[in-house]
Amino acid sequence: MYDITIIGAGPAGSTLARLLSVYFKVLLVEKRDYEKGEIKQEKCCGGLLAPDAQKILAKLGLGLPKDILSNPQLFSVCAIDFDNKIERNYQRHYINMDREKFDSWLISLIPDKAELLFGYSLKEIKKEENFHTLKLKSGNDTKFINTKIVVGADGAYSKVRQLSFNNVKKTRKYIAVQEWYKLKTGPAPCFYSIFDSEISDFYSWMIQKENSIILGSALDPKDNVTGKFELLKERVRDYGIDIDNPYKKNGTYLLRPQKSNQLYTGKEMVALIGEAAGWISPSSAEGLSYSMESALMLSESIKKDPDNFMTHYQKATRKLKYNIFLKNCKSHLMYNRFTRGLIMKSGVLSFNTFS
Ligand SMILES: Cc1cc2nc3c(=O)[nH]c(=O)nc-3n(C[C@H](O)[C@H](O)[C@H](O)COP(=O)(O)OP(=O)(O)OC[C@H]3O[C@@H](n4cnc5c(N)ncnc54)[C@H](O)[C@@H]3O)c2cc1C
Numbered sequence: 001m002y003d004i005t006i007i008g009a010g011p012a013g014s015t016l017a018r019l020l021s022v023y024f025k026v027l028l029v030e031k032r033d034y035e036k037g038e039i040k041q042e043k044c045c046g047g048l049l050a051p052d053a054q055k056i057l058a059k060l061g062l063g064l065p066k067d068i069l070s071n072p073q074l075f076s077v078c079a080i081d082f083d084n085k086i087e088r089n090y091q092r093h094y095i096n097m098d099r100e101k102f103d104s105w106l107i108s109l110i111p112d113k114a115e116l117l118f119g120y121s122l123k124e125i126k127k128e129e130n131f132h133t134l135k136l137k138s139g140n141d142t143k144f145i146n147t148k149i150v151v152g153a154d155g156a157y158s159k160v161r162q163l164s165f166n167n168v169k170k171t172r173k174y175i176a177v178q179e180w181y182k183l184k185t186g187p188a189p190c191f192y193s194i195f196d197s198e199i200s201d202f203y204s205w206m207i208q209k210e211n212s213i214i215l216g217s218a219l220d221p222k223d224n225v226t227g228k229f230e231l232l233k234e235r236v237r238d239y240g241i242d243i244d245n246p247y248k249k250n251g252t253y254l255l256r257p258q259k260s261n262q263l264y265t266g267k268e269m270v271a272l273i274g275e276a277a278g279w280i281s282p283s284s285a286e287g288l289s290y291s292m293e294s295a296l297m298l299s300e301s302i303k304k305d306p307d308n309f310m311t312h313y314q315k316a317t318r319k320l321k322y323n324i325f326l327k328n329c330k331s332h333l334m335y336n337r338f339t340r341g342l343i344m345k346s347g348v349l350s351f352n353t354f355s
Contacts, residue, residue, distance in 0.1 A: 002027045002115075004302070005134060005147035007122045007160050009034070010043070012274025012291035013153030014106040015060070019299035021114035024306070027145065028114055029136055031121040039104045044178055044252040046207050046216065047102070048074070048191060049095035052289035060292065062109075068101045070209045072189040076353075082196035082235055084341035088350040094191055096209065117143075125150060125163045125270070132269065149306075150270045151298065153291075156253040158276035161264065171262040171278045174202055176254040176285075177229050178216035179246035183208060187241050188353060193284075197337055199232050202256060202285075206236070215243060218254050218285060256282045258328060260321050265314050273298050279320055283327040283334055290320060 002025050006013045009030035017028040033040040047070065049057070057064065074094045080087050110116065117136065120143065124135035132150050136143045152160025156173070192206035194217075204217035217232050219225045236243060255275055257263055263278040265271060273279070279290035294317060301312035333339045344350070 001025075001131060002145065002147040003306070004149040004151060005029065005132075005145065006151045006153050007134075008152070008154035008158075008274075008276070009039075009107055009116070009118075010103060010153060010155055010274060010291060011106055011288055012276070012295045013151070014103070014110055015292045015295035016151060016153060016273060016299055017114050017116075018106070018110045019296065020302060021111050023303060026114045027117060027147065028110065029117045029120050029122060029134075032118065034104070034107060034116075034118040037104060037108055039100050039107070042250060043099050043103065044176055044216075044250040045099040046178075046191075046205060046214065047097050047099040047209065048207065048286075049097060049102075049288060050284070050286045051093060052286065053292070054093075054095060056289050056292045056296070060296065064095065064097070065105060068097045068105055070096045070098050072096065072208060074189060074191050074207075076190040076351075078188065078190040078192045079344065080192060080194045080239065081337075081340060081344055082194065082198075083337040084344065086341065086344045088344045088347065089190065089353055090350055092191070096207070098209075122154070122159045122163075125160065148269060149302070149309075152266070152270070152272045152276040153274050153295070154276050156255045156275045156280075158272065160270065161272055161276050164270045165264060165267070165272075168264045169259070169261045171255045171257050173221060174200075174218040174254045174256060175221050175225050175251060176216060176218050177225065177251045178214050178249070179229075179233075179243075180209075180248035181213045181215070181243045181246055183211050183213050184242040187213070194232070194236070195335075195337075195340065196232070196235060199228050199235070201335060203335075204232050206241070212247075213241075213243065218256070254285055255280050256285070257324055258282055260325065263317075263321055263324065265317055266310060268310060271298055271310065271313060277317075279317075279324075281327050282324060283331040294320060 120136040194204040202218040273294040274291035280287035297316040301309040
């Protein structure tokens with residue numbers, strides 16, 4: 001019988017396992033493989049640590065090892081507005097990193113006391129009187145384990161959320177697509193955010209990683225996703241960025257919480273953290289800070305009162321809810337082509353580049 005079983009070893013799950021395994025009997029289950037200190041399958045992610053995520057790492061007392069970094073480090077956002085035909089640069093400091101190395105590093109920090117089960121997927125949750133029985137599968141192998149607390153840290157397509165709270169309001173989902181190209185005549189080293197209402201009502205991005213360029217977009221699943229991504233490539237080429245055949249492509253779901261009832265922390269002995277709960281910025285899709293912060297909040301709540309932690313967790317996460325509410329207000333300005341055009345034309349807080 002485990003005290004706590006965490007499903008998903010992304011930044012939320014591995015942070016929680018690290019914080020709780022000293023005090024409780026913890027099992028961390030992850031469907032991806034992990035060998036010789038490395039997560040094997042890639043995650044579709046931009047791999048940028050925004051200032052909020054840097055702050056939460058500092059709160060957790062962590063500093064980033066240098067082998068996780070990816071060149072170059074980025075000091076600005078270049079906003080390209082294809083609707084209004086304007087481009088502006090804004091100062092911002094991102095840590096550019098290799099996402100798989102980041103996840104692997106967080107896993108490596110988990111104390112030996114925790115049990116880790118890689119290559120297994122959660123399939124079923126059965127509620128018994130005082131505990132839960134989980135069915136885990138890896139190929140033909142099936143395991144059943146018992147646990148008092150279940151934590152869903154299993155991301156945007158959370159199985160824990162689907163199995164335990166299917167009646168709860170769904171969070172708006174996008175399909176995120178990313179293609180990787182060999183870097184040729186380089187665009188300036190910054191985080192490009194691209195606005196074009198013909199492609200998406202959210203945004204697209206471009207990030208340099210070592211000798212590659214990632215082009216990505218958050219697209220409405222109801223649209224012709226392939227056609228919209230091709231249109232984005234056409235626009236980027238017309239803008240003067242030399243991309244040809246991608247050598248890699250990946251995609252995944254991306255959540256965009258637009259109402260507070262789309263955020264859900266769980267009930268009784270089943271809790272959700274990270275993107276599984278809906279904790280992700282609706283204005284920028286920055287999710288790493290929320291995943292680690294919600295893990296910290298849940299760990300403090302469980303340590304305070306293991307039998308009634310949900311009340312404490314719900315109270316603590318009001319701050320995250322308010323933060324997402326503010327980001328939604330910002331989104332209304334950012335994603336309306338008229339107000340965005342006005343703000344960008346005013347030039348407030350922007351600067352010119354000379355190269
Ligand atoms: C294209 C894209 C780009 C992004 N770029 C950035 C960025 O640059 N910066 C930023 O801050 N945020 C970014 N985000 C958001 C960020 O990636 C997520 O918010 C963050 O990874 C959430 O962390 P998490 O630990 O909650 O979930 P995840 O990182 O998604 O981890 C969930 C884990 O659970 C595992 N899992 C899922 N289901 C099961 C199951 N049934 N059984 C066992 N294990 C399971 C998965 O394999 C995964 O390892 C981006 C998102 C997308 C889609």
